[in-house]
Amino acid sequence: MATAVVQHERENYLNQGSGVRSWLLTVDHKRIALLYLASITFFFFIGGFFALLIRLELLTPAGDLVQADTYNKLFTMHGQVMIFFFLIPSIPAVLGNFLIPLMIGAKDLAFPRINLLSWYLYIIAGIMYLHCLLTGGVDTGWTFYTPFSSVFSNTKVIEAGLAIFVAGFSSILTGLNFVVTIHRMRAPGMTWSRLPLFVWSHYATSIIQLLGTPVLAITLVLVVFERAFHLGIFDPRVGGDPLLFQHLFWFYSHPAVYIMILPAMGVVSEIVPCFSRKRVFGYEFVAMASIGIAVIGFLVWAHHMFVAGISLYSALVFSLLSYLVAVPSAIKVFNWTATMYKGSITFSTPMLYAFGFIGLFTMGGLTGLFLACLGIDPHVHDTYFIIAHFHYIMVGGAVMGYLGGMHFWWPKISGRLYPESWGRLAALIVFLGFNLTFFPQFILGYLGMPRRYWQYPPEFQVLNVLSTAGSTILAVGYILPMVYFLWSMRYGRIAPDNPWGAAGLEWKTSSPPPTFNFEEPPVVTWEAYNYEHIPAPEEVSVER
């Protein structure tokens, strides 16, 4: 990666030092972001490969492609890889890492060495997980429900649990670094009300990472203790309550959904104003909605447990609270839409992804209302309805946001432009493939097909075939950007410093930025998204 940009004359973070050492021992947040980029892409394709195998198995009602145990391991490891090794680090560790110091006018994150340590922890966790995967894998479902995980499963639960424990610490340290950086490293004049919404949403994300992840960590440790040392904390044989595990697990794992979606919302909040040439509508409401989601998101976890055997009364409380968290999400969608009103809109690739995000997130959010609803959830819980819902949020939302962000900031990251028409084509393919894959699953779920089924009654086949067909299209849509991004590193046109005519400090430095981000330490005297003062780039409209 480092060698691709040698022609550049200007000094930048990519050509300052080369060789393996200069990368593996770097404390530059931008290089660490690229380390993350490479590693999460690797895990994304592993998780994606598992997904394809799952979809292929489900092409026919009989369990004919793989064994039942293999299938159980596939969906377990698909979930764990995608959540802990791709989605949670995705936008924060790549784009957040790269951009937050640039956006607030800092030379680096507050703790560059801890940042590198985060990546090493992630890699250690990744190697531990790969080791677990190669020596037999784990079959508990990504949720590790006890007592199956603590007593009955005879797969590598301890290994997987410890890997995720370590990955959790990587995530905690990233969050810690962001919080301190946003508090302490802002450039003169960069007040809280001038912070880009991307930074606000990462601040909210970090709060969740910091206060939620440790609870997952201790929960997994207790499961490991149960398996390794025969402690009995969740074990019903000694009077333990398996639901206690679920409470502790979802205390983290529900807010973890917001760890995945909030950064994507941040990305969309940057892209929509830029390609509408407008200040974002209701800045402070969008910013506060992020914080609101982070806080209220911690009050709703037991809506995952409506049929698990919790008390009727706490189910009522949690359902009510779950509806409260939908309000800030709705506020965001309305504000993005309103931002486009009377704008000057172009349909560049990032904007297409932002459209896709808003649409799919809206559908994911609305179907969330079904699941928070005590009347519907008992029917659709643990069916494909849930699968469809959270893929609309996590893939339709978070991954769309991630890809949109990658396209938006790729010129800044690499110093090169990607081929715009290929970009638009890929965005379209992803959108269509996604809907074909996951929309049928809503219907499947309401018809009653349970999740995690290796074989299923034949009447569900038609919809499953559609879904599998969609997944192959989706796969193409994901491989394409990978190809042309790599291609553009060598052959892409040289990117100007601000190809989109975007507001934001990151566009005021060169592309790619120098090692210490700015030639001159910036002093901010303007509000965020001051698009009235930034000329629109001619290029983009001309190309169309």
Next chain:
Amino acid sequence: MSDSPIAVEHAEGLQHHFSNMEQQRDAASLGMWVFLATEIMFFGGMFCAYLIYRYWYFNEFAAGSRSLDIWLGTINTAVLICSSLTVALGVRAAQMGKRKLLVMLLLFTLVFGFAFLGIKGVEWYDKYKEHHIPGAQFNADDLVRDYPQIHIDQRHEQIYFSLYFAMTGLHALHMIIGIGIFAYLTFFAWRGRYTGGYYNPVEIGGLYWHFVDIVWIYLFPLLYLIDRKPLR
């Protein structure tokens, strides 16, 4: 945020990406506080389990608590409080630039730390001898015998001891990490790194140590003092 231009000449210990020492120190101390917040949630998961099972199985918790050695528990609490004192005085010594005093206080802290772990080890060994370690060997017949007034279910007794070992074990792990940090600090304090105005590491290392002390301040009554009143 300081408006002062970037310090060209690097003060000792100032990293390149900070504008000045004040910013660096504020960042480090905020970082440690935020980390301690995550630690509260880490132990919080266990406190949550503790709370629920104590509410369900109070008898077994009471009996288990009685079987712990209150003398060793109290002494250990005192040992940790003493170590917190030496840490606080150590930070003060660093602030005043007194190298020898700092090194001595840090060494005292280490001694107290090891003393705590040693006493904890004795307690654990007692549990081992009494077959109070959860698992196949677990046996609480002695508790049934010793406290005939309390109705004990041996299975539920295991939950108490599981939590006892999980909580004290993870606390001890934090102590071990703390001892590692303080060994490091002692070495560089001896080299004189922290007595020239830059004592930030001592300060934030101290924050961590005090936190581990506070966890114990709660563990002591929650594990040892559940029910000590005379049995009827």
Next chain:
Amino acid sequence: MFDNFPLWPVQGSAGAAGVDALYVFLVALSAFMSAAIFTMILVFAVKYRRQKGVEAEQIEGSRELEITWSVIPLGIFLFIFAWGAFIYFKERTPPHTATEVYVVAKQWMWKLQHEEGQREINELHVPVGRDVKLIMTSQDVIHSFYVPAFRVKQDVLPGRYTNLWFHATRAGTYHLFCSQYCGTQHSGMIGQVVVMEPAQYEAWLSGGTPGGAVSLAASGKTLFAELGCTTCHRSDTQGRGPNLEGVFGKPVMLEDGRVVSADENYIRESILTPAAKVVKGFKPIMPVFQGLVSDEQLNALVAFVKSLSQPQPGQGTSQAAAQEQKVQ
């Protein structure tokens, strides 16, 4: 209309239509909201596409609009919540008159036993038009009893009972799924619920076992005697244990001052770990039966203890009893 391509499963229970109505409402609401947002995005994207010489109009935001689009959705959400809570409440409160079936789940099968004593595996026969309550427990991991046609689902936990009830309205054979992942053959832990017309059901009931099955309560009674429970739990006030007649469903004053309701879980716990909740005025001398009785035997004992609170089995009297409870 959708015979070949249904959008929801058969409505096989009294509750199904209510769930579907709420579902249709939510689908309509979602469709409307999505359509509104998609249309706005499309219209804005076309109408305000970049044109030469036309600048974007800078708009700061609008507090009124923000409040509007926070409060209106919140109102709608609260309405959905209330509607859903209403359904859930009904779905989670089994009628006292319901026929009871005991369910024991294990990797990877369902074992069911009717009050009348009939045993079934992976199959549940129920009559049309009667309330049926399932009292469920698991021998190993968590399972979940799911009948899509009835729109009901409940996790089945080891170590305690959970309940589920339905009122089948249409004869037919419906899927029974385990919906909580439970290991290798999770997808094989399926079965069927056979809903029969009452007459056929009676025929099935009597035809199953030659000579007729022994009712669950009766086998519980035998077991109760065999295990020696009768020595202490006597039908007068002289026993060393409480008299169990009429206990079920009533509040019980405990030795430590707490008051608990004597439900299935309480009876279960009192058999397995008697010392946990001792009735006021009694000593904790009862032996522990944890590990000594199987889940099926436990069910029989519970059914027996419950039968002591129902003077005469029969529709009329138990309805009267339910009425009485409501009055209380």
Next chain:
Amino acid sequence: MSEHILPAKLYYGIWITLLVLTVVTAAVAFVDLGPLNTVVALVIATFKAVLVVLFFMHVKYTSEKMTKVVLISAGFWLLILLALSLADYATRLWT
């Protein structure tokens, strides 16, 4: 954080208080106060923790608002975890 150096006497005073409270809490546990035993033990523990936080950890003297914000949020989140989990357990037996 704060530059100013606290007098050593203060630290010794806090130390003595903490030791005394440790002995007190252990002794009180042997007195039958009914349900108040737990309350007393927790109040003493919290008081001790507050002393450590305020004086040994200098929170009383710091000019930094964030320290307090972080502490309060952590306490608040712990409360969420405990209160909402307990909400389930406490109401399971309700009918």
